Amino acid sequence: MARYADKVVIVTGGSKGIGRGIVTAFVENGAKVVFCARGSAAGEALEAELNPKGPGCCKFLSCDMNKEDNIQRLISFTVEQFGHIDCLVNNAGWHPPHKPTDVTGAQEFRDLLNLNLISYFLASKFALPYLRQRQGNIINVSSLVGSIGQKDAVPYVATKGAIISMTKAMAVDESRYRVRVNCLSPGNVMTPLWEELASHTADAAAAITDGENCQLLGRMGTEAECGAAAMFLAADASFCTGIDLLLSGGAELNYGFKNQTSGSK
Known part of the structure; x- marks a missing residue:
């Protein structure tokens, strides 16, 4: 059964990784999806892949989310195409390579x-x-590390923690209009970005194995599971607003080896 039939959804950063999983889930559940990314090739390929399958449909739009006029164009394009908007999924973002605070520039932080x-x-x-x-409703994709922190990633963690707080504040404001605003915080999900970050380490395969071992469930999440979680928040969680749904495989639970002082002087 199509759980979001004929609803209109915008997904930013929708051509790869978690965004791709979310776009796919909404199309599979009957929605009309407009999704964007900066590069065109991956977005056009996903559009060509999903539209013949249905039951929903999708349209790709090249968009630079750093530019306010591009964001306005994304919203206007969607309304021109489909007449209304039922759900906005804010997902576009980036995780820079890990770097200590004292060698991180202020402009790097501002750009992120x-x-x-x-x-x-x-x-x-x-x-x-x-x-x-x-x-309608808004789904803000944050990260588990916005709640628990992460080594050598202060700017990234700060942005993700702010997303969680902004979600709660916006949920308060928009409740008067019956607009729900929720947050989805994935932990380790196997995506092209995760593979890219692993490639910056001395042993990418070992880094991926370490990532898998961070979850109680002994694996990373999938793009499809991210899509299923977003669909739950949009279609089923009708009495939820201002929540942060952890999609983490239990990574935040139990004790582990966390001593960062080993070998320090």
């Missing part, structure tokens, strides 16, 4: 804030007039 956080704010701002008309 612009992409990972301010783009979420702007997309929500421009979509809200349409979401209010439909009593």
Whole structure:
């Protein structure tokens, strides 16, 4: 059964990884999806892959989420194509290579804030007039590390923690319009970005194995599982607003070897 038939959904950063899993889940459940990314090749390929399968459909739009006019164009394009908006999934973002705070530049931090956080704010701002008309919902994709921290990743963790807080504040404001605002925080999910980060280590295969061993379930999550979680928040979680849904395989639970002082002087 198509759980989101004829609903109109926007997914930012939808051509790869977690975004691709979310776009796929909505199309498979009957939605009309507009998704964007900076590069065109992967987005056009996903559009060509999903549309013949249905039962929903998708349209790809090249968009730079660092640019406010591009974000406005994304919202306008969706309304022109489909007449309304039922759900906005803010997902576009990046995890830079790990780097200690004292060698991280202020401009690097500002640039990441612009992409990972301010783009979420702007997309929500421009979509809200349409979401209010439909009593729709917003899903902000954050990260487990926004709640538990991560080594040598202060700017990234800061942006993801801010997304969680912004979600709660926006949920309060938008409740008067019956617009729900929720957060989805994946832990380790096997995506092209995870593979890229692993490639910056001395042993990429070992890094992936270590990543798998961080979860109680002994594996990483999948793109499809991210899509299923987003579908739950959009279609089923009708009495949930302001929540942060951890998609983590239990990574935040139990004790583990966490001593960062070993070998330090």
